[in-house]
Amino acid sequence: MRSITPQPGIMDIALYQGGQSHLAGVDHVLKLSSNENPLGAPASAIKALSEAAVGMHLYPPTDHAALRDAIGDVWEVDPDRVICGVGSDEVLQFVTQAFSGPGDEIIYTEHGFSMYPILTSMAGATRVCVPEVERVVDVDAILSAVTDRTRVVLLANPANPTGTMLPEGELERLADALPSYVILVIDGAYAEFAAGYDGGISLAKDRDNVLVTRTFSKIYGLGGLRVGWGYGPQQMIDVMTRIRQPFNLSVVQLAAAEAAVRDRNWVKQCAMLNLEQRARLTGAVRQLGLACDESHANFVLARAADSHEADAAEAALNAAGILVRRVAGYGFPEGLRITVGDAEQTGRVIDALTKWREGAAA
Numbered sequence: 001m002r003s004i005t006p007q008p009g010i011m012d013i014a015l016y017q018g019g020q021s022h023l024a025g026v027d028h029v030l031k032l033s034s035n036e037n038p039l040g041a042p043a044s045a046i047k048a049l050s051e052a053a054v055g056m057h058l059y060p061p062t063d064h065a066a067l068r069d070a071i072g073d074v075w076e077v078d079p080d081r082v083i084c085g086v087g088s089d090e091v092l093q094f095v096t097q098a099f100s101g102p103g104d105e106i107i108y109t110e111h112g113f114s115m116y117p118i119l120t121s122m123a124g125a126t127r128v129c130v131p132e133v134e135r136v137v138d139v140d141a142i143l144s145a146v147t148d149r150t151r152v153v154l155l156a157n158p159a160n161p162t163g164t165m166l167p168e169g170e171l172e173r174l175a176d177a178l179p180s181y182v183i184l185v186i187d188g189a190y191a192e193f194a195a196g197y198d199g200g201i202s203l204a205k206d207r208d209n210v211l212v213t214r215t216f217s218k219i220y221g222l223g224g225l226r227v228g229w230g231y232g233p234q235q236m237i238d239v240m241t242r243i244r245q246p247f248n249l250s251v252v253q254l255a256a257a258e259a260a261v262r263d264r265n266w267v268k269q270c271a272m273l274n275l276e277q278r279a280r281l282t283g284a285v286r287q288l289g290l291a292c293d294e295s296h297a298n299f300v301l302a303r304a305a306d307s308h309e310a311d312a313a314e315a316a317l318n319a320a321g322i323l324v325r326r327v328a329g330y331g332f333p334e335g336l337r338i339t340v341g342d343a344e345q346t347g348r349v350i351d352a353l354t355k356w357r358e359g360a361a362a
């Protein structure tokens with residue numbers, strides 16, 4: 001008898017592991033495990049959302065025109081070349097699903113975002129994971145992995161969980177060297193935290209093989225709202241739009257995201273806070289004898305001597321009511337990814353780690 005069978009690739013998917021949000025016995029945990037905004041959601045977005053809620057008996061627009069126009073204004077891009085999704089995860093799903101399938105290959109890198117292998121298998125495509133060099137994406141390793149079957153390259157810049165970044169020259173070299181049938185996706189979830197970086201938008205402007213993705217989940221403080229967007233060549237956007245559900249974004253999502261993207265003071269304020277506290281946290285972590293690359297995002301990756309030392313550091317943080325992210329699944333069993341909080345929160349992290357080191361030395 002023939003059985004009900006899922007599509008190829010689906011059973012290879014291990015469920016996504018989100019950052020922990022609860023600690024047994026602690027009422028007010030400090031959650032630094034998911035790179036959320038320590039300042040919360042912007043007041044402008046909360047207000048827009050409440051106002052839009054009055055109209056939620058009506059279906060939302062299918063074209064996202066107002067939100068795309070706002071994105072176009074702020075980033076100086078053609079709104080017709082913007083596509084909006086339920087988080088940037090959905091935009092990444094559009095591109096992988098629309099342009100690859102069984103027999104095709106998707107390339108991502110050693111410490112790449114954990115959604116990339118999941119998205120590859122969702123599309124039924126084959127996972128091709130290439131090495132990095134010292135926790136930095138290696139353009140040559142990507143290029144040498146390209147075959148006739150390659151359809152998409154997925155990379156985050158700045159990267160998660162390493163926080164490292166490819167200089168724009170390297171991104172450009174990659175975009176230029178890839179064969180014409182391969183799409184380069186530059187995931188800019190953390191672009192706003194990298195001073196002076198446009199997230200690859202200028203690179204995408206005149207090329208027909210580059211898609212940039214962005215999110216409202218990180219610097220905008222709207223992770224719970226679920227809105228992201230992509231910017232790419234017109235033909236690519238038109239293809240992806242065909243598989244986008246017409247009502248994928250609700251009236252409240254659209255209204256809140258539009259208000260947030262226009263709230264430039266908010267973004268500036270969040271970026272400044274992050275810059276300050278990231279430098280402080282990086283310095284303290286290194287001082288305490290944990291390895292830590294320069295981060296260009298809103299988290300740092302602290303690396304202990306081994307997984308046991310990382311266990312001990314995590315236990316000390318947990319005892320202080322602080323949650324961070326273990327990243328063994330990303331190839332760092334010795335790693336702790338710590339979201340950069342505000343001044344008080346960063347102080348708590350540093351205190352907990354300092355006490356842990358003092359206790360271990362005693």
Ligand SMILES: *Cc1c(COP(=O)(O)O)cnc(C)c1O
Pocket residue numbers: 035086087088089090113156159160187189214215216217218223226227228
């Ligand atoms: C957080 C994150 C995203 C954003 O996902 P959303 O679906 O927009 O919330 C995308 N890429 C990377 C690398 C991330 O860390």
